[in-house]
Amino acid sequence: MKSLKQFAVVALVIIACGFTLAAQNPSTPPPARIHVSQTVMDGMIISRTYPNYPEDARRMHASGNATVAILIDRDGNVIRAALMRGNIVLADAAEAAVKQWKYKPFAVNGNPVEVDTTATVIFRDRMGF
Numbered sequence: 001m002k003s004l005k006q007f008a009v010v011a012l013v014i015i016a017c018g019f020t021l022a023a024q025n026p027s028t029p030p031p032a033r034i035h036v037s038q039t040v041m042d043g044m045i046i047s048r049t050y051p052n053y054p055e056d057a058r059r060m061h062a063s064g065n066a067t068v069a070i071l072i073d074r075d076g077n078v079i080r081a082a083l084m085r086g087n088i089v090l091a092d093a094a095e096a097a098v099k100q101w102k103y104k105p106f107a108v109n110g111n112p113v114e115v116d117t118t119a120t121v122i123f124r125d126r127m128g129f
Contacts, residue, residue: 033071033114036106041117044104046076051097051121057089066094066121074112076103084118094121 057063066086073079081098083091098119105112 030108030111031113033116034106034108035116038118038120041072041103041106041115041119044076044106046102046104047100049097049100051090051093051123053123054089054093057087057093057123060089062087062089063123064090066090066123068094068098068119068121070098070117070119072103072106072115072117074105074114076105078103081119086121087123090121090123093123097121 054062064087067084068081069084070078071080078099078101081095083094086094098121101119103115106115107113
């Protein structure tokens, strides 16, 4: 009986040490990049630049939404933007505007990570088109 108690105490000490070591050295590092929904990231925008309405688009009465795929770095800067959906005439203006946006850095377990998401830019000209 005495050896069973000793075994139990030793087992508890080993388990406790294992938990302590695991807490100090997590086995899985935070991901370098994650996908986050546009809805979540919209709430993390610090500053937004609105696009210049392209003259070609104005002559064509082009309007609508441009959905842009973006990559946000660990500091919240947009480092890549590419049109996913929308009128190609609006693409350059949408991409240029979104590249100037600033986001609050997104963190996983307290560590900032790159974020892959989308942004929507709405184009309406002064005439309501």
